[in-house]
Amino acid sequence: CSKSNWRKGGENPLSIENRIVNGGFESGALGPWTGVGAVVTSDRSHLDFFSARLAGGASLSQIFQFVPVSEGETFEFYAAFSRTAGAVGAIAVVGINYYDDSLNFIGTGLFSYVPHSITSLSGSDWVEIYETTAPVPVGGTQALVAIQTFPIAGTADLFVDAVALLAAASGADGSGPTGPTGPTGATGAT
Numbered sequence: 001c002s003k004s005n006w007r008k009g010g011e012n013p014l015s016i017e018n019r020i021v022n023g024g025f026e027s028g029a030l031g032p033w034t035g036v037g038a039v040v041t042s043d044r045s046h047l048d049f050f051s052a053r054l055a056g057g058a059s060l061s062q063i064f065q066f067v068p069v070s071e072g073e074t075f076e077f078y079a080a081f082s083r084t085a086g087a088v089g090a091i092a093v094v095g096i097n098y099y100d101d102s103l104n105f106i107g108t109g110l111f112s113y114v115p116h117s118i119t120s121l122s123g124s125d126w127v128e129i130y131e132t133t134a135p136v137p138v139g140g141t142q143a144l145v146a147i148q149t150f151p152i153a154g155t156a157d158l159f160v161d162a163v164a165l166l167a168a169a170s171g172a173d174g175s176g177p178t179g180p181t182g183p184t185g186a187t188g189a190t
Helices: 116-120
Strands: 004-006 013-018 034-036 038-041 051-054 061-068 076-083 092-099 105-113 127-132 142-149 158-168
Touching: 034 038, 038 061, 051 061, 051 142, 061 158, 076 092, 105 127, 142 158
Parallel strands: none
Antiparallel strands: 004 013, 013 158, 034 061, 038 051, 051 158, 061 142, 076 127, 076 158, 092 105, 092 142
């Protein structure tokens, strides 16, 4: 489904752009995500047919992807999580960090735990999270979006699906960049 917001008076819609590529893993492969202890699977999905499965247990598992950003942007992050059966639920975090062109870290946009309600899920239930990021600092050109499990023996595997990092598409509201300041006007009467 396409997402858009209408401004007052029925003017042009504000277009929403998802910076994550293959957030639903519907290509059947992980790329352009990079993964450690992660695979794409059709065992369970929140939407469509596939999801990413991050291995639980004593080893760290993660998926991450770099996406383009611009100074001052803020984003809405969305993802859905599920887990395999087991005595101990999956414990995981989502992190979004900002970098410049030379991959120098310049700030954190989001650090959030996957809700603890994931530990009580059974069957094919899913928990969805919605978070707003901090603005991209001056010099920011890319963000690293990462989802990782903690390495704890006996924890369940984590399913991830429908990952989105949403921003208003530039120029979607009809405005462009601010132009140069005009000349100073005449001084008025005293």
